[in-house]
Amino acid sequence: MNRILVWDLPTRVFHWLLAGSFAGAFLTAESERYRDIHVVLGYTVLGLVAFRFLWGVVGTRYARFSSFPIAPRRVLQYLKSLFTRSPQHHIGHNPAGSLAIYAILALAVLAGITGYAAYNEIGGEWLAELHEGAANAMLGLVVAHIGAVIVSSLIHRENLVASMLNGYKNGRAGEGIRRKHWFVAAAVLLATAGFWAGSAGLLPEGMDIRATAAVAQHQAHGGRG
Ligand code: HEM
Numbered sequence: 001m002n003r004i005l006v007w008d009l010p011t012r013v014f015h016w017l018l019a020g021s022f023a024g025a026f027l028t029a030e031s032e033r034y035r036d037i038h039v040v041l042g043y044t045v046l047g048l049v050a051f052r053f054l055w056g057v058v059g060t061r062y063a064r065f066s067s068f069p070i071a072p073r074r075v076l077q078y079l080k081s082l083f084t085r086s087p088q089h090h091i092g093h094n095p096a097g098s099l100a101i102y103a104i105l106a107l108a109v110l111a112g113i114t115g116y117a118a119y120n121e122i123g124g125e126w127l128a129e130l131h132e133g134a135a136n137a138m139l140g141l142v143v144a145h146i147g148a149v150i151v152s153s154l155i156h157r158e159n160l161v162a163s164m165l166n167g168y169k170n171g172r173a174g175e176g177i178r179r180k181h182w183f184v185a186a187a188v189l190l191a192t193a194g195f196w197a198g199s200a201g202l203l204p205e206g207m208d209i210r211a212t213a214a215v216a217q218h219q220a221h222g223g224r225g
């Protein structure tokens with residue numbers, strides 16, 4: 001067994017930014033006072049998931065969707081194997097984890113879109129209800145996800161949390177990925193930081209998309225008001 005690189009940097013940066021933004025959006029959801037922060041973090045979740053859909057197609061071996069398909073029969077086989085003496089082991093996402101990941105990504109998109117609708121008063125009360133429902137369902141899955149990570153770390157005697165941090169797992173030489181893609185990871189980090197800074201009004205006008213749009217709108221209205 002060797003230490004092999006499994007999770008590229010963009011996947012790890014995506015994961016922890018998603019976890020933080022989701023937690024932040026949830027914690028700021030109830031109060032009108034934090035609504036702006038809630039909306040910014042909600043859009044961050046949407047942006048991150050959009051990136052992940054792209055990276056799922058062009059990313060490295062274990063980050064690609066083709067390496068962790070939705071396969072209900074394999075989920076059952078995997079879960080059954082956990083109760084035997086030789087539980088199935090997967091270098092990338094296991095079949096049950098894969099299913100949870102797709103559900104989390106789908107609910108994140110639903111929460112983001114319905115949040116946008118609620119914020120812009122499109123669609124009425126039921127969309128706001130759907131928004132809350134999607135966010136709560138996502139929270140339920142995240143709790144199950146964290147539980148499953150702990151259980152499967154114990155069963156397989158490998159620290160999955162550490163590998164989502166440093167990218168490495170134990171495996172056969174040749175099974176690992178070769179590149180970390182730090183440049184893509186830096187771009188994701190910069191885009192997120194830029195969006196947050198712009199939303200907080202910290203960027204100079206020329207760099208801030210929202211301020212630039214506001215100026216353009218002002219000029220379009222003949223500079224009045
Ligand atoms: C709070 C919100 C969280 C969300 C929305 C979330 C979501 C996800 C997603 C979408 C993936 C798939 C990664 C990918 O391929 O892109 C994943 C994997 C993973 N997450 Fe989380 N996660 C959250 C919190 C956590 C926490 C707190 C931990 C640590 C205790 C954790 C540990 C992991 C690990 C270890 C994996 C890789 C699982 C594997 O080896 O197959 N996650 N998570």
Ligand code: HEM
Nearest residue numbers: 025029030039042043045111112115116118119128132135
């Ligand atoms: C994707 C991550 C998101 C999560 C997890 C989330 C979560 C929640 C939750 C749980 C509530 C219910 C709060 C309550 O108890 O009243 C809520 C309300 C709300 N959220 Fe989000 N949200 C997200 C994204 C967004 C986005 C992107 C927007 C706007 C663009 C948004 C706008 C709102 C608004 C306006 C409400 C109040 C709805 C009402 O009138 O009841 N959210 N959100």
